[in-house]
Amino acid sequence: MKKVGLLVAIFLATLTVKADEGMWLLKELNSESVARMKELGFTFPVDQLYDEDNPSLKDAVVIFGGGCTGVAVSDQGLIFTNHHCGYGAIQKLSAVEHDYLKDGFVAENQAEELPADGLTVSFLKSMTDVTDRIMAHVPSVLSEIQRERAIDSLSTALIDEYETDPFTHARIVPFYSRNKYYVVLYDQFRDVRLVTAPPSSVGKFGGDTDNWMWPRHTGDFSVFRVYADKDNRPANYSSENVPYQPKYVVPVSLDGVTDGDYAMTIGYPGSTQRYMSSWGIRQRMESENKPRIEVRGAKQDIWWDAMTKNDTIRIKYANKYAGSSNYWKNSMGMNEALTNLEVLPEKEKLEARLKEWIKGSPVRQARYGSTLSTLESAYTDSGDLALYTTYFLEVFNNGIELIRFANTILQFDSDGTEEDKQDFINDRFIESYKNYEPALDKKVLPTLMKLYAERVPEQYHPDIYQKVKDEFGGDYEQYADWLFANSRFTxxxxxxxxxxTADTQSLTQDPAMELALSTADMGYELSGQMMSYYEKMLRGEREFMAALMEMDADKTFYPDANFTQRMSYGTVGGYQPRDAVWYDYYTTSQGILEKQKPGDPEFNVQEYILDAIRSGDFDRYGDPEGLMRVNVLSNNDITGGNSGSPVLNGNAELIGLAFDGNWESLSGDILFEPEMQRVISVDIRYVLYMIDKVMGASHVIDELKVVGK
Structure with a gap:
């Protein structure tokens, strides 16, 4: 990209909102954004986007599970989301004898739909600004940690006020780097059932090789149904429940899109740091992303080798591997993109401008005079410690599974009632052990412990390392053999x-508990040493955000993502990733035929699917040229959590489901770069084609409000 284009993109990302940038709160949508939306082709009534008293579009977009988005598409509670969002539920319902991951699933009727135990779907009820109610009771003299504790205490009291029944979920959510607060209310439904899931050869076609990549040919969708009690209210699972009737249902369009068409996403983006300082970005790259890449890569190599050799292990570890790999590759792409876009130098220019602005007024000096120096020292002085902390978390908290089991035991109340004990076991252990392979964990442990020892100074080694040295000659494999042979936690x-039968003392003597307690002690040590730096970072970033907004008071800022419902608007279009290369805005099923490889775990496709595609009979789901479009690009502003978000045309009709970003967009959590950043969505016509013509579930299509063609 030309230098002037880069400067404009950086300027917009950090100061103003123009073009198609922004993750907007529908409740705070301003006239400038609405005008821009209409300019791009938005025709839907603005007052029907968000309304807490009448049915509106916000009522159709849901939190799916704990970290994805879905959309209501029928008056019988059908929810469309991504295959990878439903992956955990599909995996839990699978076994070697009914492998829904490999073969897919279709319920022929509602009676055959499979209850997804533990899965929830949450519908947004309302958002209320409670900043004054909180900040009026927070003295300005408090330290940053004291301030956070006071806000947590006040938030707990507010949540108790708003959570009026077991199915109303309340969150107090900070915005603008903790300068503003909302209470957000949801209706949480706990009876959710699997209706349709494509085989992984469709829903996960391309695997990790294609993840974050374009061109893409992935049918990343799944279909669930929300059930309610006879009065259409949220309820726990019961055979007496009936399909939920949502307040608003999104129509499904068969018209498709062309280059330059309006595209809008509504969903629940998880987290961005668009206003983070240069020092914070540098620490993210060096002390978080790099160690995460190394540790997860080592673990995933071991997992993948086992998964490709054994179907039982593949099913057990499919969801865990996908989750680990996603952010492993994200970390690599983010570092590459931030470097290529020269984000750090441009942030430094912004900070220099802010520094001069602060100097220009005694009032600003009194308020923000130490903000930049506080940020610089906090991040610079803690760089090594943050690096060691990431290695620790990735190895001992996220890497070795047996440690997590042992840590969970510490929360077990041996003196509780038998009912409480059984509930604890059911909630914490049954599913975890179902998806656990001790022999595989035994291979991971020595690899990761050795890597940690090589990367982290000895003073930050848990005490268990001394035992490995004294009793096993420093041989981590011998230690792993002994641990897994003698622990009853496997x-x-x-x-x-x-x-x-065991008391607390007997439990703590188990080798797995010994390891867990040793690592816990070092975890406390690391977090304790980081605490003073965290406090400076929290205060510095909060003041930095406030100063930016004050410096450019006539500009419009949008809040960073925080897993609240957001809208992003933009257009359909391709992009130029590098010199002499142009990527078109859509792919077709021809790419599946070109990529498919018999027997390959990422690109194998069942013959009946290939035959259907080769026939060219795409019926009403084909484009005007008779092609079956699979994936489509738009320049919407999304991030993790937006998976499963509906992509809507100007009439607020469903045209796709967002499921990924492109490799060049992986700086997106820190910088929105409109020339390169693209959302990859599955064309809704491909979803309908697969459900109807390939999977034979035309009864699902019959429930939808299909428009167009």
Whole structure:
């Protein structure tokens, strides 16, 4: 990209909102954004986007599970989301004898729909600004940590006020780097059932190789249904429940899109740091992303080798591997994109301008005079410690599974009632052990412990390293053999027997608990040393955000993503990733035929699917040229959490489901770069084609409000 274009993009990302940038709160949508939306082709009534008293579009877009988005598409509670969002539920319902991951699933009627135990769907009820109610009770003299504790205490009291029944979920959410607060209310439904899931050869076509990449040919969709009680209210699972009737249902369009068409996403983006300082960005790249890449890469190599050799292990680890790999590759792409876009130098120019602005007034000096120096020292002085902390978290918290089981035991109340004990076991262990392979964990442990020892100074090694040195000659594989041979935590049956008879002292003597307690001690040590730096970072970033907004008071700022419902508007279009290369804005099923490889775990496609595609009979789902479009690009502003978000045309009709970003967009959590950043969505016509013509579930199509063609 030309230098002037880069400067404009950086300027817009950090100061103003023009073009198609922004993750907007529908409740705070301003006239400038509405005018821009209409200019791009938006025709839907603005007052029907968000309304807390009458049905509106916000009522159709849901939190799916704990970290995805979905959309209501029928008056019988059908929810469209991504395959990878439903992946965990599909995996839990799968076994070797009914492998829904490999073969897909279709419920022929509602009676055959499979309850997805533990899965929730949340519908937004309202958002209320409670900044004054909170900040009026927070003295300005408090330290940053004291301030956060006071806000947490006040938030807890407010949540108790708003959570009026077991199915109303309230969150107090900070905005603008904790300068503003909302209470957000949801209706949480706990009876959710699987209706349709494509085979992974469709829903996960391309695997990790194609993840974050374009061109893409992935049918990343799944279909669930929300159930309610007879009065259409949220309820726990019951055979007496009936399909939920949403307040608003999104029509599904068969018209498709062309280059330059309006595209809008509504969803729940998880987290961005668009206003982070240059020092914070540098620490993210060097002390978080790099160690995460190394540790997860080592673990995933071991997992992948086992998964490709054994179907049982593949099913057990499919969801865990996908989750780990996603942010492993994201970290690599983010560092590359931030470097290529020269984000750090441009942030430094912004900070220099802010510094001069602060100097220009005694009042500003009194308020922000130490803000930049506080940020610089906090991040610079803690760089190494943050690096070691990331290695610690990735190795011991996220890497070695047995440690997590042992840590969970510490929360077990041996003196509780039998009912409480059983509930604890059901909630914390049954599913975890179902998806656990001790022999695989035994391979991971020595690899990761050795890597940690090589990368982190000895003073930050847990005490267990001394035991490995003294009793096993520093041989981590010998230690792993001994641990897994002698721990009773490697088997659910043995653990349950131990919990029946053992006291706390007996539990702590188990080798797995010994390892967990040793790592916990070092975790406390690292977090304790980081605490003073965290406090400076929190205060510095909050003041930095406030100063930016004050410096450019006539500009419009949007808040960073925080897993609240947001709208992004833009257009359909391709992009130029590098010199002499142009990517078109859509792919077709021809690419599936070109990429498919028999027997390949990422590109194998069942013959019946290939035959359907080769026939060219795409019926009403084909484009005007008779082609089956698979994926489409738009320049909407999204991030993790937006997976499953509806992509809507100017009439607020469903044209796709967002499921990924392109490699060049992986700086997006820190910088929106409109020339390169693209959302990859599955064309809704491909979703309907797969459901109807390939999977034979035309009854699902019959429930939809299909428009166009």
């Amino acid at each position: 088997s659910l049956e043995e653990l349950l027997e131990l919990l029946k």
